[in-house]
Amino acid sequence: MLNSKINRRNLLASAAAGGVATFMGPWAHNRVLAQGAAKPIMIGTTTDASGQYANSGADERRGILMAIEEANARGGILGRKLVSTHIDTETTPATGSRVAERMIQQEKCGFLLGGVHSGVANAISQVAQKYGVIYFNTNSSSPTEAGQNCHRVKFVWDGNGTNFAKAAIKNSINAFGGTFVLLTNDYVWGHDTARTTKKQIAEFGGKVLEEILIPQGTRDFTAALIKIQQLKPSIVAAAIGGDDQKALRQQVAQLGMGNKPVWLNNQQDWPDVYGLPADNLFGVFGTTWYHELTLPSVKEFVEKYKKMYPNEVIKVPGNVFYNGYMAARELFAAIERAGTTNNIAVIKALEGHVMKAGDRMQHYDAMIDAKTHQVQQTIYLATANPRPKDKDDLFALLAQAEPKDVIDLDAPAACKLESYEATPTFDA
Amino acid sequence: MQSILPHLINGLTLGLLFALIALGFTLIVGVMEVINLAHGSLFALGAYFALTTISGGPLAATEFGQWWLTFPLGTRYVVAAIVGPLLAGLVGAFLEICLRPTYGKASLYGLLLTFGAALVLEESIRLVWGAGEQNLRTPGPITGAVLIGGMIFSTYKVYAAAFAIFAILCVWLFLEKTPYGAIIKAGAHDSEMVRALGYDLGRLRLFVFGFGAALAGLAGVVMAPIWGLRPHIGLDVVIPAFLIIVIGGVGSFWGAVIASLLVGLSVGLTGAFVPAWSMVSMYILLILIVGFRARGLLGRKSALEN
Amino acid sequence: MNLSDIPPKGGSPFTLPMAAFLMLLLLAPFLVARFGLYHYLAIEIAIWIIFAMGFNLLFGYTGLHSFGHGAYLGIGAYAFGLFQHNVSTSLWGGLGAALLAAMVAGGFVALFLSHRRGIYFALLSIAFGQIFWFSSIKLHRVTGGEDGLLGIPRPPLQIGNVAVTLADNRIFYWFVAALAALVVIGLWRVVNSPFGRVLQAIRQNEMRARFVGYDVWRWKWLAFTISATFAGLAGALLAMAQNSAYPDVMSLHQSGLVVMMVLVGGGLVNFWGPILGVLLYFLAREVLGSLTETWLLWYGLMFVVMVMVRPEGLAGLIGTAARREAPAPPARIVETTP
DSSP: OHHHHHHHHHHHHHHHHHTTTTTTGGGOHHHHHTTSSSOOEEEEEOOOSSSTTHHHHHHHHHHHHHHHHHHHHTTOBTTBOEEEEEOOOTTOHHHHHHHHHHHHHTSOOSEEEOOSSHHHHHHHHHHHHHHTOEEEEOSOOOGGGGTTTOOTTEEEOSOOHHHHHHHHHHHHHHHHOSEEEEEEESSHHHHHHHHHHHHHHHHTTOEEEEEEEEOTTOOOOHHHHHHHHHHOOSEEEEEOOHHHHHHHHHHHHHHTOSTTTEEEEEEOOHHHHTTOOGGGSOSEEEESOOTTOOSTTHHHHHHHHHHHOTTOSSOSOOHHHHHHHHHHHHHHHHHHHHTSOBHHHHHHHHTTOEEOHHHHTSSSOEEEOTTTOBEEOOEEEEEEOSSOSSTTOOEEEEEEEOHHHHOOTTHHHHOOOOOTTTSOOOBO | OOOSHHHHHHHHHHHHHHHHHHHHHHHHHHHHOOOOTTHHHHHHHHHHHHHHHHHOGGGTTSHHHHHHHTSOHHHHHHHHHHHHHHHHHHHHHHHHHHHGGGTTSOHHHHHHHHHHHHHHHHHHHHHHHOSSOBOOOOOGGGOSEEEETTEEEEHHHHHHHHHHHHHHHHHHHHHHHSHHHHHHHHHHHOHHHHHHTTOOHHHHHHHHHHHHHHHHHHHHHHHHHHHOBOGGGHHHHHHHHHHHHHHHOTTOHHHHHHHHHHHHHHHHHHHHHSGGGHHHHHHHHHHHHHHHOTTTTTOOOOGGGO | OOSTTSOOOOSOSOOHHHHHHHHHHHHHHHHHHHTTOOHHHHHHHHHHHHHHHHHHIIIIISOOOOSOTHHHHHHHHHHHHHHHHHTOOOHHHHHHHHHHHHHHHHHHHHHHHTTOOHHHHHHHHHHHHHHHHHHHHHOHHHHOGGGOBOOOOOOOEEETTEEEOOOSHHHHHHHHHHHHHHHHHHHHHHHTSHHHHHHHHHHHOHHHHHHHTOOHHHHHHHHHHHHHHHHHHHHHHHHHHHTSBOGGGGSHHHHHHHHHHHHHHTTTTOTTHHHHHHHHHHHHHHHHHHHOTTHHHHHHHHHHHHHHHOTTHHHHHHHHHHHHHSOOOOOOOOOOOO
């Protein structure tokens, strides 16, 4: 938070002092900041502050800022301070494109971090690739991000729909039975996720009774729920995202259909579920991290969050914050390993890098896939906690899957990274 | 093989809820010939005010707040269902005052002003209540499911649909059977004459707009437990309300109600048989009907056509 | 409101404001560099000027209040991208495809809309806009769905045997600016031609225009189609600028934005209004947007106040100030609702 405040205050001060005569004031702040001994490293947080993912965007931004503050407290990276700027990407791809242009061209950002909506992440990464600026997609869980839409400069930090489906399907067939109804949001992410799910169901001997397509923007699910009640599947595998999912959640809870049949949902992002009553958290869902994991240094991490963000509505860190924080921290570590901010050197330092389980506060070591640039990590399956120890203790973790068991095997074939030579050289 | 009956019932229920959503919009369009694009934001505002009323909001820590929170959820819910719409109505009344300079000009200006107001209200909600999803809790007795003919229905939705019928009838009775209604309707047809008869047209408009806004807020309170609540929910509301008005015909109360039922049926039935097309079905319905009947089902001539 | 304070006239389009506009286009890259802004901004502003000016032919001049115009911008962008991906990498081919697609889509929708006036026109335009928007997400195998149609190249500008690469934003700007200049000069000719006068006559009184003998339906159809075609051109340029086409530009929200820009700028009373509106919007976004996260709140408030006190917009404001100097021209027809 600190960095952005300094930044904003500078903006305000120069704007106020400038007046008409020096109208260029507000835009010239970078150069003012850049006059220090060592040029700071500019970090652009391309997170959503409005639109559908405003809440998640704010959360991942908090994570990124905490990592930046930690790095600055240690004296910066390569002796250079980190300075962050933020521009709202509005959960709108076209805005993401423009923001990326501005971040790179005007704010002189060397690295861009943040993204929840896959369309926005794509838009940013296209611009970033054009300039050779490294971009971290922190929280978009669309399989296409590390598949057909991968880029040499883009790294994907969240588990995706495929990972979650792979973690969930086999276990569920064994535990609950093999007849499925698929509820699929009728757009790219929904279809991609459903495809993996169907493949997994077939592989482990399950049967799909019907796939119900749900158009984006649906607010009433009664027709689909009536059908589910008529078809009586043992499991409903839902790939419903965004606001549609929130409406679905309400209606399933109302009908008391949350337990029977069993619902397999995709990832539930912490900012989306925080503060909701337990019966809204129906079914089994995935996550990459939970603040009640009994692993070393999790407690300290949670305390740190509470100390830094005492007045936030969200009282404990969740997966979205975690992804933002981890991505930023690993970026700084990679710059230090490379010993330079040259983009190609940093990319090479990231590719194939193994992150120890202990450092990441997960059960298994994670690895940045050199072929797809996706972080292959532990996937947790969770459900609503029937015996919460406090009001933040929403999840009960059921199982954790090793990265190698949930890896998206189709991704390397779909992903064609640009060559190093075709990626413009860029030094922050 | 699935039967069509539960989907018919579902479609009608949905239609009634759509009618409730569009009620305030219909009233303001019909009487004042203003397209209130802030309708959705007022809808959200009503629900957010109700939410704060139930939880005690900033007063929760005070003595009054503690006393208030000792009441059972049911009581607080009923009070919230009155307070929320009332406050939304007040905001609506204020909006009407802002609208005054646009009277007598092209109808476009009212529409644009309310479009701007919708932006402002939505951003304000985000500032005050945050961008996250909120949950409006319903009391125990009206949650859960009922089985009708072996088919599962949400208890709450059944109550909500019944309430929608009640609200529609109340508004209709108010317009048809009370002197206020008569004046309002007269005001819609011939404002000069109403003024000449000595009625204060300014106050009348203030009241109608406030009433329409309160109805929007009321719909918000009723719908929030079904749709969830977030700052940008307004767009989910304005678009169906719009469609309903056009299909039903501007200025016709029953046209709007019939249009709501048609929209509900089309969404419900397509949702059952060709679910991928359930959202577009509304628009196709609109084009089909307005393609053949220029003024919708029961529309009359309106200044808005100019 | 009316546009009649600028009497329709023929003659040369090279008036003082036109000179100022062309000068602005010419100087924009230097201004942008001077203020430390990014080049891409100038490109986006020039594209939106094309969109807004074309839109105002329909909105301000013909008085047809379309609220679904973003759809044609999007169609142009998709057509351009699909042409590059599936037919050939060609600038002129892509632009042609975009213009044609937007023209056909606009012409088709106009078949339904041209019978309508006022609110029914506005609402139907929304309905069609929503259908296009919805289709762009639904037909994800063609359009890439919510991720957008990605990787659209910027083909080189081929004139005869000379090929100029447009990959650099600084060079691409000149291409967009040249088109913007052509569009604005072209539109100036159009609105000051007999055709433009017919459109204004329709706006002022459709009935009268019909009685005078004009086939109003056909003129309205034509105005809509032309306006959609301009949107298609802007869309193709946007696809080049962003190397992608996204469904969001087709949403109701975005379609509303162009209405806001045109109105704030004063498109209802002045030919130059849309340009002022676009400039004001983009500069407000850059300046307010870097000061506060809730800049839309302030922009929305400004808009509301503007509609209340200065509905003729920025151009009207400037016009009033200018008229205080000079003697006021006699008032022309002012429309009121009955």
